[in-house]
Amino acid sequence: AQSVTQPDIHITVSEGASLELRCNYSYGATPYLFWYVQSPGQGLQLLLKYFSGDTLVQGIKGFEAEFKRSQSSFNLRKPSVHWSDAAEYFCAVGASNTGKLIFGQGTTLQVKP
Amino acid sequence: GAVVSQHPSRVICKSGTSVKIECRSLDFQATTMFWYRQFPKQSLMLMATSNEGSKATYEQGVEKDKFLINHASLTLSTLTVTSAHPEDSSFYICSARALLGLTSSYNEQFFGPGTRLTVL
Numbered sequence: 001a002q003s004v005t006q007p008d009i010h011i012t013v014s015e016g017a018s019l020e021l022r023c024n025y026s027y028g029a030t031p032y033l034f035w036y037v038q039s040p041g042q043g044l045q046l047l048l049k050y051f052s053g054d055t056l057v058q059g060i061k062g063f064e065a066e067f068k069r070s071q072s073s074f075n076l077r078k079p080s081v082h083w084s085d086a087a088e089y090f091c092a093v094g095a096s097n098t099g100k101l102i103f104g105q106g107t108t109l110q111v112k113p
Numbered sequence: 114g115a116v117v118s119q120h121p122s123r124v125i126c127k128s129g130t131s132v133k134i135e136c137r138s139l140d141f142q143a144t145t146m147f148w149y150r151q152f153p154k155q156s157l158m159l160m161a162t163s164n165e166g167s168k169a170t171y172e173q174g175v176e177k178d179k180f181l182i183n184h185a186s187l188t189l190s191t192l193t194v195t196s197a198h199p200e201d202s203s204f205y206i207c208s209a210r211a212l213l214g215l216t217s218s219y220n221e222q223f224f225g226p227g228t229r230l231t232v233l
Contacts (some may be wrong), residue, residue, distance in 0.1 A: 034221070043119075043206055043226040044157075090156060094222075099145055099210045101222060103156045 003095050004029050006104035013081050014112045019049065021076040021107050023091030032094035034101070035065055036089045044093040045091065063087070087113045116140055117209050117224035126197055127233055134192045134228045136207030142187035143209035147222060148180070151204040163190045199208040204229055 003026045013019050025031055032051050036044040048059025056068040065076045074091060091104040116139040124133050136146055136166035145164050149157040161171045161182050179201075181193040190209075194201050208222035 036224075041204075041227070041229065044208075044224040046221070046224075049221060098162070099222065100147070100159060100162065101157075101208075102159075106156050109153075 002093060002095065002102050004102050004104035006089075006091055008107050009105065010108045010110070012110040012112060015083050016080050019076075019078045019085070019109070020082045021026050021089050021091075021109070023074045023076065023104060024072050025074065025091075025093045026072065027093050027095075029096070032096060033065075033067060034070050034092045034094065035059065035063070035076045035093065037061075038090065038106075039087045044073045047076070047089075058068070081109075081111055083111045083113065085109060114221045115211065117207065117223045117225040119205075119207055119228050121228060122226060123229045123231075125231045125233065128198055129196055132194045132197055132230060134194075134205055134207075134230075136190045136192070136209070136225055138188045138209040138211075138223070141209075141211050141223075143211060144187070145210040146184060146190040147208045147210070148182060148190075148192050149206045149208070151206060151227075153204075157206060161191075172182075194230065197230070199232045202230055202232045 005024045007022050035047040036051045038044050047063045048057050050057050050067045058064050063078050067074050089107045092101045094101050118137045120135045137191045148160045151157050159172050160175045161169045163169045163182045163184040165184045165187050171177045184190040204227050206227045
């Protein structure tokens with residue numbers, strides 16, 4: 001069955017520190033992978049996506065993610081976190097035939113001053 | 114480009130009434146729109162897939178008579194919560210998938226800002 005796991009429910013980092021949010025997926029074929037960010041009471045904003053090609057993808061706001069097929073992972077990274085990055089982050093895998101997205105449980109990022 | 118709007122952004126209604134939420138793709142045509150429900154501090158749960166001109170496909174456990182979906186055009190889908198009850202209170206988010214070839218993001222969904230429904 002298709003699934004997405006974000007092992008960390010809540011992460012706190014200091015402003016300026018590096019960040020890595022974990023995402024593991026289970027999918028039978030080559031996955032389409034996404035990272036979204038959601039601020040309270042808002043919709044989802046796409047940070048980055050992986051469809052094919054270079055396994056290291058760059059996104060908006062200084063985020064990047066690396067697709068590792070052998071580990072079934074698509075971890076999100078940022079070298080230096082800003083206070084405005086505090087939000088909820090969702091990893092998702094997309095089914096190429098139906099277009100459906102399966103979301104992970106989400107990781108809440110808190111940034112300490 | 115690829116903007117999706119939802120209306121209303123927030124609605125409060127009395128128990129037993131029906132509420133309609135609109136989802137519009139503003140600058141592209143969407144063959145498929147998706148409706149999600151999100152409970153506080155939880156992830157998005159797909160409720161149904163809406164295809165223009167055909168009946169919506171509902172996920173297991175979602176009552177199709179409770180949550181009526183209409184996708185009358187390539188830019189508009191509506192979700193009607195019928196006979197709403199307090200347990201229907203939630204954050205409803207729609208997304209739209211673009212027609213193949215119009216963008217390089219065929220497999221990408223573009224999300225609306227969400228609608229907060231509160232049923233008293």
